[in-house]
Amino acid sequence: PFCLSGQLQESFNGSVINATYPWSGDTQAFCISNGELQLDAPTDQKSVSLYLPSHRQVDNEWRCTLRSDYNWTTQNNVRIYLYAQTPDVSSPGSALFLRCGSNQTKQLQLCEQTNSKVTVLGSGREYLFEAGIPVQIRAVVDMDGTCTIYSKKGDESSYQPECTVTDCWKLNQAGYFMLAFTYSKNHASDKYVDDIFI
Numbered sequence: 001p002f003c004l005s006g007q008l009q010e011s012f013n014g015s016v017i018n019a020t021y022p023w024s025g026d027t028q029a030f031c032i033s034n035g036e037l038q039l040d041a042p043t044d045q046k047s048v049s050l051y052l053p054s055h056r057q058v059d060n061e062w063r064c065t066l067r068s069d070y071n072w073t074t075q076n077n078v079r080i081y082l083y084a085q086t087p088d089v090s091s092p093g094s095a096l097f098l099r100c101g102s103n104q105t106k107q108l109q110l111c112e113q114t115n116s117k118v119t120v121l122g123s124g125r126e127y128l129f130e131a132g133i134p135v136q137i138r139a140v141v142d143m144d145g146t147c148t149i150y151s152k153k154g155d156e157s158s159y160q161p162e163c164t165v166t167d168c169w170k171l172n173q174a175g176y177f178m179l180a181f182t183y184s185k186n187h188a189s190d191k192y193v194d195d196i197f198i
Contacts, residue, residue, distance in 0.1 A: 072101025124162025
């Protein structure tokens with residue numbers, strides 16, 4: 001028998017962002033509010049991100065909870081980068097990320113990004129993301145590079161499968177886990193993340 005511990009178990013219980021882990025990026029654009037990471041960004045900036053070093057992409061699992069008090073739109077959404085070679089949203093090298101609520105049908109999408117080119121690999125159920133309703137997200141990549149995405153919305157009692165993409169990811173090297181927020185001028189402080197587990 002042996003024991004495994006997570007790379008990251010972040011519940012934002014401290015008074016500042018870096019209380020538990022050394023987050024980098026636009027740290028000044030966030031605050032801790034009631035035990036959640038809250039966007040608190042300059043209204044003229046439109047996008048901000050946070051990142052941490054990441055060490056394993058296959059045979060791994062990611063979980064977190066997202067919430068927005070405003071409608072999810074192309075101007076108001078979150079990307080969760082399970083892996084990026086560099087912590088740059090516009091040109092991350094090779095990257096695998098979850099796009100949350102930015103399309104018209106408010107789906108959870110698994111996407112691959114190569115520099116500025118984004119390819120949608122799989123999509124989940126429609127209208128998953130709604131204003132004010134928290135969504136728990138779970139992503140699992142197995143040893144063969146197959147990625148399965150799950151979600152648990154609001155009061156749902158268990159995770160629901162969203163999509164499975166076979167043989168989608170083979171990289172397993174040092175890089176970055178990244179949270180990327182896009183927001184409109186009047187909604188620079190109504191998005192939240194909590195309970196991140198890797």
